[in-house]
Amino acid sequence: xNIGLTGGIATGKSSVSAYLASKGALLIDADVIARExxxxxxxxxxxxxxxxxQAILNADGTLDxxxxxxIVFQHPEERKALEAITHPAIRKExxxxxxxxxxxxxxxxVVSDIPLLYESGLxxxxxxxxxxxxxxxxxxxxxxxxxxxxxxxxxARIAAQMDIERxxxxxxxxxxxxxxxxxxxxxxxxxxTRKGLL
Numbered sequence: 001x002n003i004g005l006t007g008g009i010a011t012g013k014s015s016v017s018a019y020l021a022s023k024g025a026l027l028i029d030a031d032v033i034a035r036e037x038x039x040x041x042x043x044x045x046x047x048x049x050x051x052x053x054q055a056i057l058n059a060d061g062t063l064d065x066x067x068x069x070x071i072v073f074q075h076p077e078e079r080k081a082l083e084a085i086t087h088p089a090i091r092k093e094x095x096x097x098x099x100x101x102x103x104x105x106x107x108x109x110v111v112s113d114i115p116l117l118y119e120s121g122l123x124x125x126x127x128x129x130x131x132x133x134x135x136x137x138x139x140x141x142x143x144x145x146x147x148x149x150x151x152x153x154x155x156a157r158i159a160a161q162m163d164i165e166r167x168x169x170x171x172x173x174x175x176x177x178x179x180x181x182x183x184x185x186x187x188x189x190x191x192x193t194r195k196g197l198l
Contacts, residue, residue: 001195002098002110002125003173006117007132008164009157010143012177012184016132017113019188023198025109026101028094037089038063044089051081087120095125109197118162118170130191131171134178136164 005020007013021027037044040061048068049056056068072079094112101110111130114122123129134142136158143154158164168174173191177184192198 002127004117004126004129005111005113008161010139011132011134013132020111025111028097028112030114033090033093047085128172130173131167132175132177133168138178
């Protein structure tokens with residue numbers, strides 16, 4: 001079974017994906033793949049250098065993430081240009097890994113962890129989509145305490161993503177992570193049991 005896993009910032013998505021992996025799920029992490037395609041020698045990094053210039057590289061040929069970040073976060077059109085270079089490669093790699101896992105391990109749960117799944121229009125190709133949910137107030141509190149952020153900064157970060165209530169409405173499976181971890185675990189166990197994966 002192939003599911004997409006998403007949520008909002010500070011909803012606990014990483015904890016949920018780690019739990020599913022601990023129960024035997026095969027995990028495909030969009031953030032890890034995004035880093036892989038920006039490694040020296042990868043054609044995606046070469047395309048990014050062609051678009052943004054040699055200045056985005058460190059002396060050893062690796063990507064200077066801070067430098068690239070400062071370019072794309074201040075200019076939405078530059079961010080779109082970067083996404084046009086990276087997103088197709090990330091999608092292709094994720095699809096190929098999911099297909100390979102499904103062929104090799106047909107009885108296992110394959111989880112694609114994609115922070116901006118809805119924002120990037122990646123719903124297709126999954127049997128179901130699981131959203132890790134907490135109400136916005138909880139998101140704000142957790143983000144401020146986790147990253148030592150001001151309220152204004154935390155609100156800006158959350159506002160940059162699709163509203164968590166909209167994600168919740170669109171999900172096939174909602175894992176409410178606003179209570180204790182034991183309560184979250186119970187929901188995950190129920191999901192795995194229902195799907196015959198536990």
